[in-house]
Amino acid sequence: MAAEVRVLLDPGDDMRVSVGLLERHDPARGRVVVHPTPGSPGPQAFAHDVLGALGRAVNRLKAEQLVGLAAAWRAVAAWMVTDQIEDLVVLRADRLTAGTWARVLELRRETGSRVLLVCHTPQIPAHLDAVLAGTGHHLLTGLSQALESCGARPHPRLGPDAAARPDAADLPLFLHPHIRNYRSKAFAQLGPAGFARIDAVYRHGQDAACRWLSTRPASRPAAVGHQSVQMFLAWLVHDSPSRHHTLARLRGAQAGFRLHGLKLDIPVLDTLSGPGLNAPLVTAQTVGRIRAGVAHPVIAAGIAAVLVTGVQALALASTPWDALSPENDTLQLTWHPPNRQLVPASLAASPTPATTAVFHVPAAARPLLQAARHFSRSTQGHRAAGRLFAATPFTNVRIGAAAANCKIPLPAQQSLTAMWQTRVTCTRVEGLGTRFDASFADDQSFDPGPLSAA
Amino acid sequence: MLHGDAGLGKTLSVNASLRALAPADVCRVQFRARPTPRDIRHVLFDALGISGTPPTRPIEFDALLKDALSERFRVLVCDEAQWLSRECFELWRHLWDDRRTEIAIVFVGGGDCYQVLRREPMLSSRVYVWQEFRRLDREQVLAVIPAYHPVWAGADPEDIACADVHAGHGNFRAWSKITAHVVTALARLDRDRPDREILQWVFSRLGGSGG
Numbered sequence: 001m002a003a004e005v006r007v008l009l010d011p012g013d014d015m016r017v018s019v020g021l022l023e024r025h026d027p028a029r030g031r032v033v034v035h036p037t038p039g040s041p042g043p044q045a046f047a048h049d050v051l052g053a054l055g056r057a058v059n060r061l062k063a064e065q066l067v068g069l070a071a072a073w074r075a076v077a078a079w080m081v082t083d084q085i086e087d088l089v090v091l092r093a094d095r096l097t098a099g100t101w102a103r104v105l106e107l108r109r110e111t112g113s114r115v116l117l118v119c120h121t122p123q124i125p126a127h128l129d130a131v132l133a134g135t136g137h138h139l140l141t142g143l144s145q146a147l148e149s150c151g152a153r154p155h156p157r158l159g160p161d162a163a164a165r166p167d168a169a170d171l172p173l174f175l176h177p178h179i180r181n182y183r184s185k186a187f188a189q190l191g192p193a194g195f196a197r198i199d200a201v202y203r204h205g206q207d208a209a210c211r212w213l214s215t216r217p218a219s220r221p222a223a224v225g226h227q228s229v230q231m232f233l234a235w236l237v238h239d240s241p242s243r244h245h246t247l248a249r250l251r252g253a254q255a256g257f258r259l260h261g262l263k264l265d266i267p268v269l270d271t272l273s274g275p276g277l278n279a280p281l282v283t284a285q286t287v288g289r290i291r292a293g294v295a296h297p298v299i300a301a302g303i304a305a306v307l308v309t310g311v312q313a314l315a316l317a318s319t320p321w322d323a324l325s326p327e328n329d330t331l332q333l334t335w336h337p338p339n340r341q342l343v344p345a346s347l348a349a350s351p352t353p354a355t356t357a358v359f360h361v362p363a364a365a366r367p368l369l370q371a372a373r374h375f376s377r378s379t380q381g382h383r384a385a386g387r388l389f390a391a392t393p394f395t396n397v398r399i400g401a402a403a404a405n406c407k408i409p410l411p412a413q414q415s416l417t418a419m420w421q422t423r424v425t426c427t428r429v430e431g432l433g434t435r436f437d438a439s440f441a442d443d444q445s446f447d448p449g450p451l452s453a454a
Numbered sequence: 455m456l457h458g459d460a461g462l463g464k465t466l467s468v469n470a471s472l473r474a475l476a477p478a479d480v481c482r483v484q485f486r487a488r489p490t491p492r493d494i495r496h497v498l499f500d501a502l503g504i505s506g507t508p509p510t511r512p513i514e515f516d517a518l519l520k521d522a523l524s525e526r527f528r529v530l531v532c533d534e535a536q537w538l539s540r541e542c543f544e545l546w547r548h549l550w551d552d553r554r555t556e557i558a559i560v561f562v563g564g565g566d567c568y569q570v571l572r573r574e575p576m577l578s579s580r581v582y583v584w585q586e587f588r589r590l591d592r593e594q595v596l597a598v599i600p601a602y603h604p605v606w607a608g609a610d611p612e613d614i615a616c617a618d619v620h621a622g623h624g625n626f627r628a629w630s631k632i633t634a635h636v637v638t639a640l641a642r643l644d645r646d647r648p649d650r651e652i653l654q655w656v657f658s659r660l661g662g663s664g665g
Contacts, residue, residue: 011575012575012578012579013574013575013576013578013579014579015551015579015580016579018551019551019553022551022552022553023553025553035548035551035552037512037513037516037548038491038512038516038541038544038545038547038548039491039512039541039544039545040512040513045512045513048511048513049513052513052517058511058513058514058517059509059514059517059518061511061513061514062511092544095544120575120576
């Protein structure tokens with residue numbers, strides 16, 4: 001059922017009506033008040049007005065190819081759905097064209113948003129009234145009526161995952177590669193204070209791994225799926241404040257896996273890149289800058305995806321929809337090496353297998369990817385197996401320019417094969433983590449005695 | 455909103471008042487006849503000293519103007535407001551209604567400005583003061599003109615009344631012209647106050663009727 005349409009008549013063009021409604025403009029609480037640009041009554045300009053009201057950068061419309069009517073309205077719908085806009089208030093509606101009203105009503109059907117059209121006239125102009133036929137609209141005659149029926153949801157609060165922790169204290173460097181005696185070596189090398197700090201991060205990784213493994217459906221499989229392990233590890237380190245934290249968390253995760261009889265091998269991270277190493281933290285503040293500096297949902301998602309993955313924009317251009325999990329929390333990228341052969345297949349070596357890297361998408365960045373998905377799916381004639389960043393000027397240059405407009409530096413762009421998580425292996429080894437794994441058991445029970453706080 | 459016939463001192467009064475009240479916050483804009491919203495945007499762009507090239511798209515332009523107008527409080531003085539169309543008033547209203555901008559707008563207009571602005575419902579609830587400027591009546595002329603310039607300080611009130619009937623008409627701009635000519639005549643004739651002979655000469659210079 002389509003959402004409600006209301007028309008508020010303000011025959012005196014009272015300042016209190018316009019200002020009263022503008023004061024209730026609060027996109028974060030699902031209410032947007034559009035104050036149309038004078039002298040631009042058509043649907044194209046109005047779509048840009050809505051983008052501006054949603055907080056998008058209207059100075060980027062041309063650069064991001066959102067000048068056209070269809071693309072602009074698709075962007076509006078994508079952002080409104082993603083931002084969960086429940087109320088769309090349109091001031092000066094009597095000055096808009098019938099075509100604009102028709103678009104607004106279409107938008108209401110697509111997004112489920114309630115619409116309040118404010119006419120600063122004694123009655124709805126006849127040519128606009130005709131557009132309302134069949135909508136069952138309600139006529140309001142006072143601001144108080146409009147405000148009463150203009151709900152707003154509570155302000156969103158950041159969840160624990162929504163804001164990363166960039167301010168965590170730095171850790172001492174500890175590169176010991178063996179899990180069987182990691183803790184005792186840390187104490188020996190770093191002393192009580194350094195050990196306490198490393199051990200807290202290690203325990204965090206270990207506890208997280210144990211929790212995750214305990215929720216796995218199959219009991220004692222030969223191994224845990226490579227991509228699901230990647231997914232867990234990428235999540236574990238996505239908000240890691242430094243390489244040292246990443247390493248300590250991963251060592252803790254290795255210990256957790258070992259307690260479950262699984263041998264988790266992490267490659268030497270020195271020359272590799274990926275989550276927790278050189279990918280910038282994507283915080284709510286970063287996403288706020290993207291939202292304010294970009295108009296196009298796909299460009300916004302592109303910047304977020306480059307930040308999350310660390311690969312160049314062009315490498316993301318053909319990402320299929322199903323690479324993004326339905327919850328928008330995981331992005332899975334696959335690189336197929338070129339397999340063109342100049343010799344017959346029978347004589348050629350077996351083709352290089354594809355590389356798949358899994359990335360955790362922080363909560364703050366998920367709405368951007370959701371908006372991109374909505375935009376790409378609304379392309380006329382879209383295919384079920386379409387691309388996430390389809391029908392968009394998605395190049396390194398454009399994403400770079402858009403990021404620069406948001407004052408966001410993009411990471412040094414790496415190849416997917418340089419991502420550490422692609423080289424992780426996980427196998428079941430009999431006896432691992434049991435009492436027969438003596439040195440590891442000793443290390444787990446290693447107790448340095450009372451420690452002074454780090 | 456200040457309105458009244460030409461020459462009654464509207465612009466002079468606004469300028470003098472704002473020089474005293476908000477000398478650093480005033481931005482004056484004046485247009486050619488029948489400006490369009492585009493003209494207003496460009497004039498404001500220049501008057502606000504915004505750097506760079508003016509945007510081509512109205513929405514971008516307005517966003518830029520709103521950014522500039524939200525930096526600090528400003529008084530925008532729009533002279534010759536009688537030339538503004540409904541679309542132009544819409545633009546002023548749009549900038550003023552915006553939550554971020556901090557502006558007061560002073561419309562100054564002659565002729566049928568009052569009628570033009572009163573026709574716009576959007577302005578009735580937004581205009582704080584409708585200040586009408588009228589011609590000085592005879593009593594006011596006799597009280598004000600001797601204080602206006604030293605050459606009138608010792609003038610015979612009959613002569614001042616005569617000058618108002620034939621050339622001043624209670625209009626300050628006309629009185630400033632009369633005064634300038636009187637000053638010239640007094641200097642040439644080496645006299646210290648105007649009399650009928652001097653006024654006749656002034657009237658002839660102004661094209662007014664003698665008598």
